[in-house]
Structure formats: structure tokens, C-alpha cells
Amino acid sequence: MSLNRRSLNLVAAAFALTALSYGLARFAYGLLLPQIRQDLTLSVTAAGWIGGSAFAAYCVGIVATFACNGKVSPRGLTVMASAAATLGMGLVVVASSGLTLGCGVALAGLSTGLTSPPLASAVAARLNDADRPRANGFINAGTAAGIVFSGLAAILAAGQWRQLYALFALIGIGVTIWLWFAVPRRVERDVAQNFSLAMLRRPGVLPLCASAFLMGLASTAIWTFGADILRSEANFSDQSIAWAWIVLGAAGISGCMTGVFTGRFGVVRIQHLALAGIALGTLGLSTASISAGSGLVAMCLFGAAYIVSSGVYLLQGIRLFADRPDLGLGIPFLLLALGQTAGTPVFGAVLEAAGVIVALCVFAAAACAAMVLCPRDGESPRGQMCQSTEGLGR
16 A cells, blocks of 8 residues: 555544544443442443443434535544544543433544544545555554553553543544644535435345344443453453453454455355354353353454454445445444444343343344344445445444
């Protein structure tokens, strides 16, 4: 990949924003939830609703980027995304109740919805067709890199979650300034940007939406409650939980290879394998009380499968909305986030009512249902999907 200095700066800044908004602002909540629950005396159900607020705010952010399309520049949207992450995490630092915490978590979650569409537009405008897939592969790794960083920071902070969020907020200030100089102000478009509900009637769109919703729902078992389950059911220490989070994030870096995998083995086959991995990783978490190693394996499997699966949804969306790459990215991710919004409080309620084994089995079954519903028709020739990528897999 041969990029000039401006393009390299854009890709690096996009990587940093992805790590900030997804890895720190959104997913660090699940890592630090055991400590937060203990300090603020939150119930499992309350923690679930607070976690769900981040995913709900993500949906609002995605819709807002559609509404702002053509009215606010990619630079403006990415700066707003980074600022929302920074302010949200700053609010978490001073939280003394579930309400304040929920507001901070929701504001941090809003940043993720504002992140991906403008980055997709900026990368499409600045880079040529040959360089986009590889650049986006690097940007994809930002989520996993942020998760790994949050895990390492949690080990060093030794349970001081407020100090961690303060560190993350300081990083957010730096990323916000960087984005102002790195992201282009204007993006020229060659196609009409008007959205029509008729677009949703295109072949394959409804199965894609249904499958993405169920995958998002299934993923909340680990994203929000994985650390809490490891602590309560397997007696993991805070340090061991942080290492499990690092393993999850490190495995997720394999998502950089999604385009390569789909080009070689086919989109549908890779999606089936990834969703099966989410189901097995979710079920495997129940064995952590028997063997700590099996818990780490489950987190590893889930991390790789989630990043790959979300990347495949992106590829499928881009194919279905080749004339609107922002919608091709936004629609599947919006449905994925709606599933996560619903799944977080539902998992908390099932966990309290029926126990961890039943809750994990139910949510693993949701991943299997997503496998059945994922689009099967219109398979692109090998390699074509990779070359059409203009977004970020989450």
C-alpha cells in the first residue's frame, strides 16, 4: 500500500478514532463493569440497562450521520464523534449514581455511531480503489487495538476505574485535535444522496437486517456481561479478567483479514463460520468455572468471530448498496446495534431469573438463528467483495 503523507495521516487518525470510540468509550464498560457495580452498588439489571444505553445511543448516532449527510463535513462529524467519546468518559469519571453513569455511557456510545460513516466517506475520497481495502483493514484493527489497550491499562491501574476513564478522556482530547487536521473538510459525491424506503426492498436487505440484529443481540452476552460472569462464576481476579479482555482484543485483530478470507472462501461460508464462532464462544464462557483456560479460549474465539462477522455484514451491505456506501455500512451496523440495545437488558433479566447457563444458551441460540437468516443469494465473485469495501467492520 503506497500512500502519500496526507493519506497516511488520515488512516492513522481513523485508526486512533476507531480505537477510542469503539475500544475505549464503548467496550471498556464491559471490562470494568465488575468494579463499577461494586463501587456504585448496581444490580445486574441496572447494569444491563446502562450498557444498553450505549448501544441505543449508537443507533441515534448512525441515524444522525444519515441526516447530516451532505450538510456536515466528514471532519465535523469525526470531531463530534471524538468529542462525544471524550465528554462521555469524562462524565463516567465523576459518576456517583447509576443515572449519571448511564448518561456518560450513553454519550460515549453516541460517538461510535458518529464514527464509521464519515470515516468511510473520507477514506473513499482520499484513497484510490486499490488502496481502500488494505487501508480499511488497518483501520478495522483499531477496535481490537483499543480493547487490548484498555485491558493492559486495567492491569496497571489495579482496579482504579475512575482513573482509567480519566486517562481515556485525556487520550480523547488528543485524538479530537488530530482529527481536525487529518480528516478532509469536503467530500465530493457523484451520486444522489436522497434516501428512499424503497431501497430497503432490495433483494437480500431484509435477511441482512434480521441476521445483523440477532448477531448484535447474541454478542451482548460477552461484550457487556463477559467480565462479570468470569468474576462471579469462575472467580477470576480483576487482573485475570483484564488478561481475558486482552486475549479477546488480540484475537479480534484477525478481522483485518476479513476481505482476504471472503475472497478466498466466499462471503456466506465465512459468515457461517464467524457466527458459529460467536455461538461457541458464548457457550464456552460457561465452562470457565471448570477451567480458566477454557474461559480464555472462549473469549479468544468470540473476539475473532465478532470482528470477522461484523466485517462480513459490512461487505454484504456495501454490495447491496453499491450506490450508497454510507448506507451499506450504516444499515447493517444500525441493526446490529439495535440488537445489542435489546440484548443487554434482556440478558441481564434472563441471567437474574434463570441463571448463567440458561442465559448463555439462549444467546448462543440467537447467533445460530442469525446464521440461518444471513443472506445467501447474489454471492459476488471471489475478490470482488474485498475490492468494493469502503467502510469499517465492527
